[in-house]
Amino acid sequence: MYYLGIDIGSTASKCVVVDDSGEIVGKGLYSSGAGTSGPRTAIDAALSDAGVAMDDVARSCATGYGRNLLDWADMTLSELSCHAKGAGRLFPTAKTVIDIGGQDAKVLRIGEGGRLENFAMNDKCAAGTGRFLDVMAGVFQCKVSDLQDYDAKSTKVASISSTCTVFAESEVISKLASGEQIADIVAGIHESVAERTAGLAKRVGVAGDVAMTGGVALNAGLRDRLSRKIGHPILVSRLAQLNGALGAALAARDACLSGKGAEDVAEPRREGPASCEGCAGNGR
Ligand code: ADP
Secondary structure (H helix, E strand, O other): OEEEEEEEOOOOEEEEEEEOOOOEEEEEEEOOOOOOOHHHHHHHHHHHHHOOOHHHEEEEEEEOOOHHHOOOOOEEOOHHHHHHHHHHHHOOOEEEEEEEOOOOEEEEEEEHHHEEEEEEEEOOOOOOOHHHHHHHHHHHOOOHHHHHHHHHOOOOOOOOOOOOHHHHHHHHHHHHHOOOOHHHHHHHHHHHHHHHHHHHHHHHOOOOEEEEEOHHHHOHHHHHHHHHHHOOOEEOOOOHHHHHHHHHHHHHHHHHHOOOOHHHHOOOOOOOOOOOOOOOOOOO
């Protein structure tokens, strides 16, 4: 049989299908998240990639910001548990996982088999998240995937002093107007996100091998700056953005094979930090 994990994020829908042995047999990613047809598209792509039908799926697990929208999923789990579990598979030696997605950033400490031991999270403010980088790419009228190429061409760091996305966007626009090079501004933007993430990592404590997951892990410029700030090399995988969906698929498999029902794996709700006053930077 097969097990389906679906991660309905704020900006992208990711789906992974695993088999009885936990091997990945299908993947789907669609750059459209909660509240759109993105989840269905990602699921169809993953099933087709695996060459299986929905009837072949023994258990499904939804995770991510929009997980409760998938009312037919057999079970739901938090992104924290799923990212920890997925990272346990993708990076067997990692003890610290830094995940930056479209609207939150988190640092996880994981134990044996990807068990979540501790975490710190920024989930109420767009600063330091993919959303921050998406907004900045919008100012430069480039794709977010192009930011790393700009960073590679930078000759200095044009520092961004505002941490709030809304103020930082204005700061970037005025730096452009005063003739600063885009590459140097991008370096400043990456430094700012790296600084914020390193602060989160400090709260958890960086231990053992460090891995990075989430869509922002695909940005080599940011990764390198973060690596220098925390003083550790950072492991990455081309499947980094699918990590949460992989964890969900593995959780569905484990629960099914051990005979656990959805109520046996239900989790208590974890509260995030309060948002900064009046900020609507991430649209929440
Ligand atoms: P979510 O689960 O909240 O939708 P993801 O983990 O899918 O978040 O990450 C989405 C973010 O990843 C986007 O906001 C974008 O900033 C970043 N991203 C996606 N693809 C790339 C890429 N190829 N290069 C750099 N950044 C990327």
